[in-house]
Amino acid sequence: MKEKNLKALDLPELEARVSSWGEPAYRAQQIFRWIWKRGETDISRFTDLPRHFRERLIQEGYHVSSLALIEALHSRDGTVKFLFRTASGHEVETVWIPDGHRRTVCVSSQVGCALKCRFCATGLLGFRANLPAHEIVDQVLQASLYMKERATNVVLMGMGEPLLNWEAVRTAMIMMNRDLGLALGARRITLSTVGIPDRVRAFASLNKQFRLAWSLHAAIQEKREKLIPLARTYPLPELLEAFWTYYKAHRRWVTLEYLHLPGFNDRREDVEALRRLVRKLPSKVNVIPFNPSPGLPFRAPEASETLAFVERLRKVLPHPVTYRVPRGRDVFGACGQLALQRPGGSDAH
Numbered sequence: 001m002k003e004k005n006l007k008a009l010d011l012p013e014l015e016a017r018v019s020s021w022g023e024p025a026y027r028a029q030q031i032f033r034w035i036w037k038r039g040e041t042d043i044s045r046f047t048d049l050p051r052h053f054r055e056r057l058i059q060e061g062y063h064v065s066s067l068a069l070i071e072a073l074h075s076r077d078g079t080v081k082f083l084f085r086t087a088s089g090h091e092v093e094t095v096w097i098p099d100g101h102r103r104t105v106c107v108s109s110q111v112g113c114a115l116k117c118r119f120c121a122t123g124l125l126g127f128r129a130n131l132p133a134h135e136i137v138d139q140v141l142q143a144s145l146y147m148k149e150r151a152t153n154v155v156l157m158g159m160g161e162p163l164l165n166w167e168a169v170r171t172a173m174i175m176m177n178r179d180l181g182l183a184l185g186a187r188r189i190t191l192s193t194v195g196i197p198d199r200v201r202a203f204a205s206l207n208k209q210f211r212l213a214w215s216l217h218a219a220i221q222e223k224r225e226k227l228i229p230l231a232r233t234y235p236l237p238e239l240l241e242a243f244w245t246y247y248k249a250h251r252r253w254v255t256l257e258y259l260h261l262p263g264f265n266d267r268r269e270d271v272e273a274l275r276r277l278v279r280k281l282p283s284k285v286n287v288i289p290f291n292p293s294p295g296l297p298f299r300a301p302e303a304s305e306t307l308a309f310v311e312r313l314r315k316v317l318p319h320p321v322t323y324r325v326p327r328g329r330d331v332f333g334a335c336g337q338l339a340l341q342r343p344g345g346s347d348a349h
């Protein structure tokens, strides 16, 4: 059946559709602009399209979908966590993170997650569904419309493993990047992954300067396997090679995300393994203190512990080491906390 939701069509598909009707191709650009630049969902208000054309669209059952906002939770620190309902009836979370001049949107690529990383609350939900490309992009649009501000950056760091929903994620990144729509620069869109070699190479071969972050968390293979079950399938040397293709293609550093689990991955041998790995891959390290969630078997470090760990890394690593200040913990909006939980402990289901 033909897709009748105009939001689900990226520009080339809209163009093909429009020209099959004998309309000029720029009509597709007008439609795309109304949907993604202006956030309009009512086709009758696409006022630069001829009336007969709008009427025809509506008569033929065309429409523009929108994620339904269920709830927006405002953190004390300005972070806002959104809960949306998708067209297929699932719930998905998105986080708006203001920081100086930046307004970053952290989007989900899947509902739940299949990977079951030991430290991540989303893993406890299990995998529920893949999101279609337009519902990944729509998270950015709906969050911006609600905040009445444009997003400046997007990170694919919400629920799910983006490379396990690669086709949709790739289309979503390309859609977000289009000038006629959200116009987010490729360098302001970051994909974060535990690493799936083929897909990392596919990401590297895109002809765009999208950024790449690798959830490393341990540079010692056995420890990494304890944290991330998928690490057993793809050992570190194979992953390093895949991430290297990204560096080679774009001359851009990979960000290594390193969760701080005090007493587990901050020992002398961990620092030494990380030092050796960083020598092989031009990368900066971003240390993330573990954010606790009900049901996760680790202890959250004190800020002073994590800062001390960062200082130790800075002494031995040749490249920059940054520290990610947890944001939105009070609304369960911080990294690894997206599991459809509400403050106070009640669950959505």
Ligand code: SAH
Binding pocket: 119, 120, 121, 156, 157, 158, 159, 160, 161, 162, 192, 193, 194, 214, 215, 257, 259, 288, 289, 290, 291, 292, 335, 336, 337
């Ligand atoms: N699946 C992708 C993207 C989602 S997770 C990935 O793994 O990269 C986004 C980031 O949050 C990852 O670096 C992830 O490891 C981190 N994270 C997960 N659980 C966390 C927790 N409890 N505390 C802090 N960061 C966490």
